Amino acid sequence: MWCGAGNAVRGLAAAACAAGLLTGCGQGGGEGEARASGTPSASASASGEKAARAVGSVGRAGSACELPVTFALAERWHPDAVSLGADADPPLDEEVAEEVAALARQGYVTLACELDAKPAGHIGFLRVYTGEPGDADARQVLEAFLRAEDGVEEAEYRSFRSGPLSGTEVQYRHTVEVLDETRTERALAVVAPDGPVVLQLGGLDDEEHRDMLPAYELAKQTLRVTARR
Template sequence: MRHGVRTGLTVGVALTALLATGCSGSDGDAEAKPAYDTKTKTQRIGTAGSVCALPVTFDLPADWKSDNVSAEVQQLTTVGLAEMSCELDARHGGTTGFIRVFTDQSRSSTPRFALERFVSESKLQKRKNVEYRDTKAGPYEAVEVSYEGHNETWGAQQKETHLAFKSPKGLLVFDIDALDPIDHDALLPELDRIKDTLKGV
């Protein structure tokens, strides 16, 4: 169910980006534009009374479908102390993949510890390029991990990305789940949209 490595800029691409910004010594760097399309019509996920009521809310494209998770599915998908609470389906938006939201109500877990459990319990074999990064999710300090490995069931290489942070109402983990690395990479901008638009409730 669960289961990325962001491709780093090559020297050539980095040099091109540097030349594009110029070297005029202006007051500051140009403001970075988000990777996601800001003109996309969106919906608010996580609101009280919605299918996926969560301790946070955030934006996703309006054509994505959200669904809560049954107790039976939670038992099968629990990672450490994190239980799947919501499934966000990107297939109606043209990408074969999901972003799944896990919640951990324990007081002892930290974002880094939760992500380490996701990596260690991953079904991917020969995991490599495991990279942890500090980031922000709305107002919260967060940690993100990406890696890749071999999916023996499908006989193919697969990417994984997970984001974790602690809100006043519990720890959350967002998991990109896509079998095809191309679909996985297509979902990364939407994870950025979540981070940029996320608010506590």
């Protein structure tokens, strides 16, 4: 499975994977093993009968990913900040750093954090993208995000609220040519004082996507602007 976002250059994506700059990389045959051996999470599967159990939060200062928003972290999901470009470890030269950073940019936002579902027994990520403050509203941010993604169709947009935050959500079908498959994905966007934020939920296939929805819904329902210090 290649990593990166939008119209990423495959060779650079492979280099970024090899360097460990993007964590959703090189799963290969390990995906089947994760499906077979993973421990079920507290989330419901397709029935949606149970909500995900929160075990802390992501986004505040000192958390795994410091973001313009905070939201609840579902049980057994593992968050990791994504280091790209000049911030990568080990450091990259300037030209490569710029190219690698471009891999993770979609429209107004750039990949900043990945929540890995494998410890919860699922194969997929909830990815968080952030951007600089600007004039675009949540709908415009989300539309630009999808325009940067190849193979998107059947996009259905809707508005939502989470506490004082209002945003836009989209469900769509995404065809991944390199894997020759089409699957359902979701994303949402809000605009915080420190900039826009997009949360995107994919998954290995439609079944995994459904199984991970409770964690996504938990994040959506608990979105709040990060308190400034």
